[in-house]
Amino acid sequence: MTARLEITQAPYREDPLGHFAALRHRPGAVLLDSGRPAAPGGRYDILSCDPVSVLTVDEQGVTWVDGKRWEYETPFAAQQALLDALELECPASELPFLGGLIGYWGYDLGRSLEPVGESSTQLVALPVSRTGLYDWALVQDHQLRESWVVATRDRREQVMAWLQQPRARTAGFELLSPFAGELDRAGYARRFTAVQDYIRAGDCYQINLAQRFSAPYRGDLWTAYLRLRQATPTPFAGFMGWSADSGEQGILSLSPERFLQCRTDGHIETRPIKGTRPRGTIPAEDLRLASELTSSLKDRAENVMIVDLLRNDLGRVCRPGSVRVPQLCGLESYANVHHLVSVVSGKLAQGKRPLDLLAAAFPGGSITGAPKVRAMQIIDELEPSRRSVYCGSLGFVDVRGNMDTSIAIRTAVADGKRIHLWGGGGLVADSDVEAEYAETLDKIRHLLAALTSEKHEQE
Template sequence: MTARLEITPLPYGEDPLAYFQALRQRPGAVLLDSGKPAAPGGRYDIISSDPVSVLTVDGKGVIRIDGEVQHGRDPFMAQQTLLESLALEVPSNDLPFLGGLIGYWGYDLGRSLEPVGNSAQESVCLPASRTGLYDWALIQDHQRQESWLVATAERRLQVMEWLRGSADPTSAFGLLAPFTGEMDRDGYARRFAAVQDYIRAGDCYQINLAQRFSAPYSGDLWDAYLRLRLATPTPFAGFMAWPSERGEQAILSLSPERFLLCESDGHVETRPIKGTRPRGGTPDEDWQLAMELISSLKDRAENVMIVDLLRNDLGRVCQPGSVRVPQLCGLESYANVHHLVSIVCGRLATGKRSLDLLAAAFPGGSITGAPKVRAMQIIDELEPSRRSVYCGSLGFVDVRGNMDTSIAIRTAVADGEHIHLWGGGGLVADSNVEAEYAETLDKIRHLMQALAQPKHQEE
């Protein structure tokens, strides 16, 4: 039986925090956060909970829907089938999400697509992918300054009751010990040298090498997300948490990078980031660092390599001749860093769907290297542990074919009693080991500092 979605206006808020606070203890609660009012570039917040079904893919590629094993299917096809099972009559409307999948696709889901290897250890044991099928959403449009509840009549009554309830108080988050790295400076340098050997041998042009930092913690992960959001508001942020046999698992993402946008009319867009400098301590220093980045031939070359890779990925599912680059190496500035950002666009070919696009381009080329498959094999060889959610993607795919996903960088992952952060960067032939090591820390130092605040310093 098909249920009709209705769109109900709600009071508008400058950020999504109050709405999500009221819902965050609901099963499967998810927040896709535009970072407003502080972050540049974002527009929509999307909140939901109580999914109709949950599809997971474990580290061995086993697919489960609501705990039941699904045989003989690849993850993206299984997600497409689940999406098509959502029987909703949707109104004509330009809101981005009218029911569908919300969740994440971890970096290691790429193992189901390409022969990556199996050297890295699975130390962080979140599912390789976890997507819920949601039949309602609370959406805020910060451009129009409007908020909407998208739900069936029955579901609307439930959600309004949840929103009227008293929100559970947020308890304090705290680290029980400082973050420690999985590799020291010498360990990074050895891996850097191995990458240079592969580049000189002609295996690859660029490799994204990352390192992981971990710390034990106690307290409320929502409080941790609020700290991170305050320290570095970004336009493609997100929070989701759920219970597991290992304890609470969660994703706290403060990503500045869009991976893939696909609109129901077939328009496709990706915004790769390559090239980074820290923000300066004074306006003059900040301007000098930005100009240094813009004029850096090395950083521009890295960016152009990834643009070429993504043009190829999009070309696999887009109409011939439709892929173009309207922005190459544009400067974008965030709370802690300057970035070079390009835009690659295309138009989805007839018969192709959003999840076909995601599979064709997954994982994002900006966090693998070029050529992609060989880069992923070298990453698996050199990084001690699998990346888990890091460098995967968070986002949604709705019943009309709309999709918007991020690259899960600047992302904390909680697994049981520990929280993890990764920092990485693209290495090319003329990279400098000290500069690259420093860049991995520049990207996440502010996240570590925000999480390390004593509890009495909370905002």
């Protein structure tokens, strides 16, 4: 039976934290966070909980819906089937999400699409993908400074009651020991040399090599997310937490990078980031670092390589001749770093849907290298453990055909008793090992510091 959605105005907040504090202990609570008011660029916050169903993909690529095995050719096909099962009568609206899938697609979901290899070990005990099917949402529009509850009449009464409940007191969060890297400097250098050998042999042009940092913790992951958000507000952030046999699992993402956006008219946009410099401590230093980035031939070459890769990926599902590059290597500045950001756009071909686009381009080329499949094989060979959610995507797919997803960089993953962070960067023929090793740390240094307990800051 088709359910009729209604759109009801709700109190507007400059950030979504107060609204989400009332929902975060509900089953399947999710927050897609634009980082306002501190982060530029983001327009919408999307919050929900109590999904109709939850689809997970395990490390063998098997799909499960509410504990029952689903047999589909790919996890993306299973997700499309679940989305098609949500029968909603949607009012005319410019809001991006009126119901559908919200969740994450882990980097290792790429193994269901391409022959990647089996060298690395799965050490982070999260599903490869977890997407909930939601029939309601609270959507905040920061451009219009308005908030709306999108729900059936019965569900709306539930939601309004949840939002009016007293906020649960935020518990503490602390690391039980400092973060430890999976690779030391020498281990990174050996892998750097292996990448250079592959490049010289003609296997690849670029490889994104990352390393994982882990620490035991106790306390509330929401508190940890608030610390991270304060340290580095970004326009494609998100928080998801749920209970599992191993304890609480969660995703705490502070991504600055859009992966794929698809609108109901079929317009597609992706915004790859390649090229990074830290922000300066004084204006003159900040300007120097930004100028150094924009004039760097190496960083521009990396960016252009990924743009070419994404043009190819989008071309698999776009109308012939529709793929364009309206911005190449533009400078964008965030709280802690400068980035070079390009924009690639296109028009979805007739008969193709947003999840076809996601499958065609997954995982994002900006965090693999080029050519993509060979790069993924080399990453599997050289990185000791699998990436889990890191370098996958967070986002939503709406029942009307809207989709927006991030690249899950600057992302912490918690799996019950340990919390993990990754730092990585693209390696090309003229990369310098010391500079690249430092970049893996620079990109997440502020996240490591934000999660470090006062006890360990004093040690």
